[in-house]
Structures are given as C-alpha cells and as structure tokens.
Amino acid sequence: MCAWKYKRIMPKITVDKLNLMEPKQVAGLVGMSIQQLYSVLENTPYKEIISQVKGNEFNFLSLEKALTMNFLSTYEHIRKLSPKDVSLLLSALLIKF
Numbered sequence: 604m605c606a607w608k609y610k611r612i613m614p615k616i617t618v619d620k621l622n623l624m625e626p627k628q629v630a631g632l633v634g635m636s637i638q639q640l641y642s643v644l645e646n647t648p649y650k651e652i653i654s655q656v657k658g659n660e661f662n663f664l665s666l667e668k669a670l671t672m673n674f675l676s677t678y679e680h681i682r683k684l685s686p687k688d689v690s691l692l693l694s695a696l697l698i699k700f
Contacts, residue, residue, distance in 0.1 A: 612684040619680075622648045637662055649673060 624647060632640060641661045644653055653661070653669045675697075682693040 612681070612686075615684055616681065619677075637666070640666065652676075 628643075632643060635643070638661075641653070644650065644666075649669065652673045653666070656665045656669045656672065678693065678697060682690050682697070685693060
C-alpha cells in the first residue's frame, strides 16, 4: 500500500484522537461505581452518546450500549475516510458487529 493514500485520513484521525480520554483517565475508571462513571463520562465527548441510550437510569448495560455505539460510529467514520481497498477490508471486519 502506498503511504500517499493516507495523506487525507491521517490528519483527520490525529485531530479526532484529541477527543479521546488519556490512558491514565481510563485506568482511573476501574473500580468506580456506575454513578461515579456517569459523573466522569458526563464531562467527556461520550456525554452525547450516553444521553442517547441512558433512558431513565444509567446502568452497566446502557454504558456498554453507549460505548459499543461509539465504537461503531468511530469505525464507520474511519471507514468512510479510508481509501477504497482499506474501506472494503474494514467493512468485512465490521460484519461481526
């Protein structure tokens, strides 16, 4: 594969990475109660997706659903930005979801 294929996608992904939580932040989530998790995630880019699935109560199932939806959305975003051959490969991998 030619590196020039990625000249458009790499800057966009680099900017998108700025919205991710730092590894230390993620490690700090371990062992928190569901309410503590909700409080922390309310101040991150995950706030929007959590509010979509939250319903009346935030629980581990709604958290898992929100994170899965975010993963799929991110994956689809990257797939659309990718060159055709890479996009086809990513589409094939996405079938499992």
